[in-house]
Amino acid sequence: MFIQMVTPLACQHRAAARQITRLAKRLYSSAAEINSFEPVRGMDLGVAHSKLLLRSVASVQASSELQSLGVADGDTKKMNMCQAINDAMRHALSADNTSVVFGEDVAFGGVFRCSVGLADEFGRERIFNTPLTEQGIAGFAIGMAAMGHTAIAEIQFADYIFPAFDQIVNEAAKYRYRSGNQFNVGGLTIRTPCSAVGHGALYHSQSPEAFFAHVPGLKVIMPRSPIQAKGLLLAAIRDPNPTIFFEPKILYRSAVEQVPVDDYMLPLSKAEILKPGKDVTVVGYGSQIYALENAIQMIERDMPGVTCELIDLRTILPYDAETVINSVNKTGRLVVAHEAPRTQGFAAELAAEIQERCFLRLESPVQRVCGLFVPHPLVFERFYMPCAVRTYEAIKNSLSY
Amino acid sequence: MNLAALPRILPGLRGSRALRWTHTRLGQLQRTFDKALPQAHCPLTAAFSTSSCVPRKKVMFPGALDSEYTHELRFASNVESIPTYQVMDTDGKVLDAANDPQVTEEEARKIYKNMHVLNVMDQIMYEAQRQGRISFYMTNFGEEALIGSAAALDPKDQVFGQYREAGVLLQRGFTIQQFMDQCYSNEKDLGKGRQMPIHYGTKELHFQTISSPLATQIPQAAGAAYAMRREGKKLCAMCYFGEGAASEGDFHAGLNMAATIGCPVIFFCRNNGYSISTPSIEQYRGDGIASRGIGYGIDTIRVDGNDIWAIYAATKAARKIAVEQNKPILIEAMTYRISHHSTSDDSSAYRSKKE
Numbered sequence: 001m002f003i004q005m006v007t008p009l010a011c012q013h014r015a016a017a018r019q020i021t022r023l024a025k026r027l028y029s030s031a032a033e034i035n036s037f038e039p040v041r042g043m044d045l046g047v048a049h050s051k052l053l054l055r056s057v058a059s060v061q062a063s064s065e066l067q068s069l070g071v072a073d074g075d076t077k078k079m080n081m082c083q084a085i086n087d088a089m090r091h092a093l094s095a096d097n098t099s100v101v102f103g104e105d106v107a108f109g110g111v112f113r114c115s116v117g118l119a120d121e122f123g124r125e126r127i128f129n130t131p132l133t134e135q136g137i138a139g140f141a142i143g144m145a146a147m148g149h150t151a152i153a154e155i156q157f158a159d160y161i162f163p164a165f166d167q168i169v170n171e172a173a174k175y176r177y178r179s180g181n182q183f184n185v186g187g188l189t190i191r192t193p194c195s196a197v198g199h200g201a202l203y204h205s206q207s208p209e210a211f212f213a214h215v216p217g218l219k220v221i222m223p224r225s226p227i228q229a230k231g232l233l234l235a236a237i238r239d240p241n242p243t244i245f246f247e248p249k250i251l252y253r254s255a256v257e258q259v260p261v262d263d264y265m266l267p268l269s270k271a272e273i274l275k276p277g278k279d280v281t282v283v284g285y286g287s288q289i290y291a292l293e294n295a296i297q298m299i300e301r302d303m304p305g306v307t308c309e310l311i312d313l314r315t316i317l318p319y320d321a322e323t324v325i326n327s328v329n330k331t332g333r334l335v336v337a338h339e340a341p342r343t344q345g346f347a348a349e350l351a352a353e354i355q356e357r358c359f360l361r362l363e364s365p366v367q368r369v370c371g372l373f374v375p376h377p378l379v380f381e382r383f384y385m386p387c388a389v390r391t392y393e394a395i396k397n398s399l400s401y
Numbered sequence: 402m403n404l405a406a407l408p409r410i411l412p413g414l415r416g417s418r419a420l421r422w423t424h425t426r427l428g429q430l431q432r433t434f435d436k437a438l439p440q441a442h443c444p445l446t447a448a449f450s451t452s453s454c455v456p457r458k459k460v461m462f463p464g465a466l467d468s469e470y471t472h473e474l475r476f477a478s479n480v481e482s483i484p485t486y487q488v489m490d491t492d493g494k495v496l497d498a499a500n501d502p503q504v505t506e507e508e509a510r511k512i513y514k515n516m517h518v519l520n521v522m523d524q525i526m527y528e529a530q531r532q533g534r535i536s537f538y539m540t541n542f543g544e545e546a547l548i549g550s551a552a553a554l555d556p557k558d559q560v561f562g563q564y565r566e567a568g569v570l571l572q573r574g575f576t577i578q579q580f581m582d583q584c585y586s587n588e589k590d591l592g593k594g595r596q597m598p599i600h601y602g603t604k605e606l607h608f609q610t611i612s613s614p615l616a617t618q619i620p621q622a623a624g625a626a627y628a629m630r631r632e633g634k635k636l637c638a639m640c641y642f643g644e645g646a647a648s649e650g651d652f653h654a655g656l657n658m659a660a661t662i663g664c665p666v667i668f669f670c671r672n673n674g675y676s677i678s679t680p681s682i683e684q685y686r687g688d689g690i691a692s693r694g695i696g697y698g699i700d701t702i703r704v705d706g707n708d709i710w711a712i713y714a715a716t717k718a719a720r721k722i723a724v725e726q727n728k729p730i731l732i733e734a735m736t737y738r739i740s741h742h743s744t745s746d747d748s749s750a751y752r753s754k755k756e
Contacts, residue, residue, distance in 0.1 A: 098631070125631065131661055136620045136654030140662075143624025143638075146609065147559065149631070151624070163650070170614045171621070179602045179610035180593035 084226035103154030138164035145185035158194035173217030186240035231266030248287035277307035295391035332363035342370035364401030543739030549709035553716035561618035619655030626666035645676025659729035673738035694731030706736030
């Protein structure tokens with residue numbers, strides 16, 4: 001209604017009208033939207049315009065990884081990421097009778113609707129709510145997994161995973177090792193929404209993967225899309241190690257693909273090269289991949305002849321160092337990006353490892369594009385985020401060192 | 402009170418899947434309220450007027466449906482301490498024949514022998530640590546009666562201990578050699594030499610490996626119990642911890658989850674009066690740990706922790722309830738830690754020899 005009022009009034013002044021309509025449309029802040037700075041120049045940004053998502057059946061059939069798994073030619077269904085995760089859990093619950101899903105508010109479908117319909121199909125004995133206690137959820141899940149059951153625990157927001165930190169780090173990660181392999185909690189998977197959503201502020205936007213990447217005995221995974229989420233979650237649930245599955249919440253609805261309906265598992269600890277290139281290696285994971293895609297588009301438009309290689313790490317611990325090393329040995333330059341704050345973020349580990357393994361090959365210092373080292377703000381989020389523009393600058397710096 | 406009026410007052414519920422769920426919940430609550438007060442059927446708006454409704458006795462909020470209204474401004478506090486169940490007097494004579502444990506002589510001898518073996522092993526291993534043979538040890542002096550709880554369990558019940566449950570292992574059949582293997586971290590250690598001494602664990606005897614962080618085993622025991630409930634094998638989990646560990650958040654989380662989800666687990670608190678140097682008066686102000694169980698809706702009993710038949714009987718009864726009704730039980734065993742906390746502790750620094 002507001003837009004309809006404003007536009008006719010300003011219709012004589014086209015430029016002003018465009019500005020006002022753009023402002024009028026922008027009623028909510030959004031992590032993907034960027035102002036018209038010089039590098040963007042009208043380019044369509046964000047998940048909605050990403051070419052990395054497999055939105056058509058043809059693109060699914062063309063995927064070599066899905067071909068090798070034998071699901072590329074099968075039936076697919078248009079799903080967003082939360083539906084894909086729901087589908088993955090459905091497959092896991094159907095195939096494994098000891099599997100259960102629990103957490104706060106999961107029984108009615110979950111605050112993000114990821115567990116919709118599961119309680120009706122599998123019963124309240126297998127899909128149930130817990131009281132509001134993350135340390136209890138994690139401990140309970142460890143106990144079930146210690147008995148050989150498959151426990152899929154949900155922590156409502158990654159920002160609230162810290163009460164469970166003791167159980168995850170001191171117990172889950174060390175369960176097999178300290179018992180001399182008599183006991184293990186391989187059946188444990190913790191799922192949790194993470195990363196910025198535009199209006200989450202300090203406690204609904206965090207990406208705490210770096211805390212857990214420091215723990216021997218855990219696996220840490222973050223998917224970038226529905227097809228990835230389904231395959232990686234099924235792999236995580238069935239992996240014989242305790243796993244933390246971070247789900248970038250902004251992708252729950254915005255990332256839509258034709259997801260194979262069959263049961264399939266994507267390989268863990270295997271990074272994926274999304275776009276080959278020869279001049280610079282750009283590494284990221286989760287929702288950051290889309291900012292990197294845009295940054296690379298801007299670079300390749302402004303520096304003709306330059307090609308950037310985009311790598312999605314997928315598994316953060318144990319990470320696929322070989323793929324990154326092979327790429328850096330080819331390109332000589334590395335840019336790593338993540339939403340988590342810069343100091344001691346995961347990019348620091350990757351930078352240190354790559355400089356050690358590829359020192360003589362590097363043509364420029366490893367660039368890290370990360371969240372600013374402050375708590376995640378609300379109205380200032382646009383300054384905090386390692387957006388496409390900031391990544392563009394970092395890639396430019398790396399190329400022109 | 403007509404709860405179906407609620408969506409009219411809270412229009413945000415309209416047109417969403419949540420509305421269907423809310424209607425179901427409102428229906429359930431309506432039926433509960435009707436049972437509590439069948440004669441009152443006032444519209445929600447009249448619920449706060451005293452004139453048009455019959456004055457109600459019970460509170461109508463879902464959080465506390467059994468609470469009655471009172472017009473006396475009084476803060477509730479402990480009136481009397483939970484009594485301590487005892488079978489024998491200090492000379493070992495069973496006081497009430499009805500409480501006779503009904504164990505065979507063979508079982509009784511086994512229990513008695515294990516109590517002695519535990520005591521002697523502790524003496525030897527304590528000295529071994531002082532001689533530099535092992536790095537660390539914890540003795541169980543004063544708490545040998547814990548063996549009674551192990552005797553009352555099924556051998557396949559999963560045990561989650563804290564660190565002062567070597568007696569449970571002995572009763573289950575852990576050999577002296579196996580105790581030594583772990584303490585000396587030799588190649589035969591089931592734990593492969595990875596942990597400090599007394600961090601025993603044995604899959605064969607269904608005893609989960611001990612870990613140093615306290616109380617972490619409590620929610621784990623609840624989860625393991627739920628897994629056993631799902632398997633339908635009529636087994637339970639047994640979770641030991643001290644009164645100090647019961648101050649940890651994991652205690653609250655574990656008991657609350659076991660109660661709400663319905664887990665066949667026995668929570669066994671060894672209240673020995675000390676957490677290293679901290680006496681129980683500095684650990685909690687309420688009526689021990691037993692009073693907390695009632696707060697979680699858990700059936701609770703307090704027993705004399707030096708009375709082996711009291712422990713045996715309580716554990717046996719607790720196990721029956723847990724397994725048949727799929728709910729947790731809390732047992733608080735009152736005892737005294739005669740020993741130092743560990744070989745790294747000299748308790749004369751905080752308690753007199755006289756005590």
